[in-house]
Amino acid sequence: xxxxxxxxxxxxxxxxxxxxxxxxxxxxxxxxxxxxxxxxxxxxxxxxxxxxxxxxxxxxxxxxxxxxxxxxxxxxxxxxxxxxxxxxxxxxxxxxxxxxxxxxxxxxxxxxxxxxxxx
DNA sequence: ATTCTCACA
DNA sequence: TGTGAGTA
Numbered sequence: 001x002x003x004x005x006x007x008x009x010x011x012x013x014x015x016x017x018x019x020x021x022x023x024x025x026x027x028x029x030x031x032x033x034x035x036x037x038x039x040x041x042x043x044x045x046x047x048x049x050x051x052x053x054x055x056x057x058x059x060x061x062x063x064x065x066x067x068x069x070x071x072x073x074x075x076x077x078x079x080x081x082x083x084x085x086x087x088x089x090x091x092x093x094x095x096x097x098x099x100x101x102x103x104x105x106x107x108x109x110x111x112x113x114x115x116x117x118x119x
Numbered sequence: 120a121t122t123c124t125c126a127c128a
Numbered sequence: 129t130g131t132g133a134g135t136a
Contacts, residue, residue, distance in 0.1 A: 004121065014122085015129060033136075035122055 003028075006038045010046040017046070023059035025049050025066075048076055055087075056094060 028036040068080035
């Protein structure tokens with residue numbers, strides 16, 4: 001299938017699909033015309049990428065993680081222990097960020113409080 | 120009609 | 129990442 005069909009089937013824009021290729025996440029064949037050709041496997045590949053992206057990983061991190069993951073009955077799971085640790089570290093950093101955001105929110109709430117607009 | 124690359128009021 | 133341009 002070409003990029004248009006893959007885009008429809010995955011719900012991912014053609015723009016994003018080309019970007020994933022540029023980032024080494026997808027390696028479609030090329031027709032002599034230059035058109036990209038994807039296989040059924042790419043449909044699953046795009047879903048894995050989206051999942052990892054949704055988990056907050058960068059394309060570079062996804063490239064490192066992907067080869068260390070296995071698709072087992074509908075879910076993507078870490079295959080190497082090192083990856084589990086890296087993912088856990090990533091989660092910890094996110095929790096730190098959440099903590100900072102909560103603090104920022106508290107400061108904003110204090111600033112807003114029962115402020116009465118004057119001008 | 121589709122896809123491709125490149126560039127950004 | 130979207131969008132538009134100019135092609136093949």
